[in-house]
Amino acid sequence: MRNPYIVGGWVKGASHYGRRGLISHLLDGPNNALWAVGTRRMGKTSLLRQIEALTLTHSQYVPLFVDLQGISTRAELNRELYYALEEAADRFEPHGVDVAALRAADEITLLRAMRRQLLAANRVLLLLIDEAEALVTIGKMDPALLQQLRKNFLIGAGLRVIMVSTKILLQLNDQDAAWDTSPFLNGFAPRNLTGLDPVAAEMLIRQSQSPTPVTVSDQTIDAIRAEAGDHPYLVQMICQRLWQEDNSLRELTPADLIVDDMLAGFFQHDFRYLSAGERRILLAVSQAGLLSETAVREATGLSEPESAGFVFGLVKLGYLRVIHNQLAVGNQLLDAWLKQNRARLEQQISSAISDGSSQQILQAGRREEMQLLQDQLTLLRSNLAELELQRVQFGIQVPLSLINSINLTRRDIGRLEDQLAHLADGLASPHTSYMPAR
Template identity: 30%
Template sequence: MNRSPYIVSNWVKDSHFYGRTELCHMLMTGYERCVYLVGTRRVGKTSVLMRLADQLSPHAIYCDLMRTAGSEYLDEARLVALMRRQLNKQAPESAALQESRAIWDQQSDSLCAWLDEVSWRWEELSLTVTLLWDEAELLRRLPDKTLMPLRAILQHSDSLRIIISGSKGVADLNDRWRSEYVSPFLFGFRTYAVAGLEDGEAEELIRQRGQVQVTDTLVETIATITGNHPFLIQTLCSKLFSWGQLHEPTDQDLIVDSSMADLFRIDCSYLSPSEQHILSVIAQHGILSANDLQQHIQLPDKTIHSFIAGMRQLGLLYPADGDRWRIGNDFLAQWLRGQTLEDLSTITDRASLEVVDKELQDLAISRVAQRRRIRDLQEQNDLDADNLADNSELAHLQSNIATIDQELAHRSSVVAATNTLSPLSDREIAVVRLVAAGLSNPEIGRELAISVDTVKAHLKNISGKLGTNNRAQTVARAKEQQLI
């Protein structure tokens, strides 16, 4: 056998799918209505969604949101058409889907209007359909008028579950709304991280279930070099494969090629400023403890540990020994040593911490569940505002929600407070000074010789670090902290 059995160009299924058994089981049987599957590029998120589509068939709809990308906005009519096409394929296997065809097989330019109508009919039929949306970064292209009702439909429907899959960049949705009236989009979603395979799973992939001859020592070497990242394993093993066995890697085999570099560049652009800084510092020094990091990064110990935990979940960092950390795989470490990561990313520190904060997720999910229960009781008993207080369960639920809201506000403020300790860069301070002087974004861009998009990105990072919602608050907070 001289044809390589390793797959490096596509998602995998059937006998080529390795590991993820526990994750797939949790996603299939979990009680969460809304799930955010987060991971780096090519780590296997699409393969997980495709496996779920098979296991939940015919009541699961897989959609690649990249196929709905318009010039500026996500094409809602195209997304509806893709879901209708998938339902048409699966309807012959489901009496409930066939019965409801007249509802779901209609064209619509409005995603929310279509989902609202089909969800009510499926609820009447006691049917639950799971939406599997890949490349969820594209949701950021939906206008607010769609995103807000979309979240309400997904959280309160009894007939819909959704699993969105994407990079850490999806967390940018949380920065779209920061007010006392509307909670961030991902509040109510449970986050599951997809990272490297377990050691035994990685060994199976390397050995191709016994098809490839490889020594135990080389298995361990490959696992260490790749951090058990399945794409990196497949890529490296494809280079090492010859006539049914793997040879020892040479220096040439370990060079970061252009495709790897592109993946790493995208992954790092989806990290927050502090995460980028932590990766850069560890890459420069090889191995560092959290205490060592504090000498380079002006953040409290607890916050540094939170960022480390989040990047550990994604496989970007790996424990070396004790409380010391190294870069998650040798290819990424090699690439980072040749880069200068700009303090300019698509998400803020605050949004990044929110999506890995389990306590925050628990509170938000509990709130959604209790609001759903209130709605059910009101519909069952046709209760109105006048006799709401006479119903003890409803009164108890409302009291619980008020308590949860207080806890959410406190927990969110704790997360937000971490950013006030993260100093602004010289460029960010220059931007704030120009904002304080009354300059518009185009004027700031001309003054600093940067694009308007770069100005906007700087302002978003500044707002995240200072915990502000608008330009006036940003200027006031910067003055309070004597930054300008």
């Protein structure tokens, strides 16, 4: 039997776990321009590929996935955009898009033509942009092009843009400061790509969506989640190491938690994408093991608003987590790497991402998070009402499956209500804590 855990590649369909609430918000929310930001290996490409797969038969959207990895010039952007359209021609041509006729079009003309032709067919172009960090290099070489792209991305009717990247894209805020118009990212609703929720993390470990789920003890599941911090890549990496030929997971040992060179490289990139203030907080928490938010301010010298904003972002992106109302490093593997490299990292406090840009996007991210939670609550409460109605119709002989569905929905509602209450209190309040899935 093949090892079912996929490490290093993107996934979709039954291999994709969690993110249902986020995907619903990205597709059905009020914003037509969205930016999902996450650390390396947090599942950014998988998110877009899953959205693409889900919308192939959508009554409104026609998806176009564009990968900007390695793109640095306008000509390369133009070629990649057309190649993406050419590969997906079978989904566009039935709606009146003449793909061959757009071969010689520049990127702006191509986007406008696709949008206009789809609008005539009562469809919306769903532009899915992976590796959006390339826009930083493109913008340095051709700021006028970046302004034109922004204008077209934010046009509204007939086009929804979802782009994913690491925080390095925040460099655009400083890079575009000289523009007479608004900076590129203004108008994009930011969404943080967090770790998996507890239920999705357990499902991933068990491979619950597979025809052959993995056999694993509850204790091993809790140990994996605690070590990985529900980070999807780290969960799969650990599970891949623990998997046995009888399709079970053995118990976790210290040897399974080695930070190899590849993982160290990922952590180095993630550290590089933090602002100076965020780096100081992460190193302080790692050194102490557990810190209250008051202690974080004392250790770093940051003001309360600065510390509150950075803590919110670090928790959201998985750099930190909350344990017994105190802050800890987001997962044990990252913490081990920070401790091993502390002396060197303390010399790397200066960052290409300014504290101001990071704080600005965190404020917008908090507002978006509150809206997402409210949307999810509305849906769950509606589902609960329907389940309760079904229970009444069964009288005293209610199926156990229905009772379980009601209890699970109530638990999810309670969890989201708690998160929303914390967010309403301010950025300093943690949005989530580590909790067992059961």
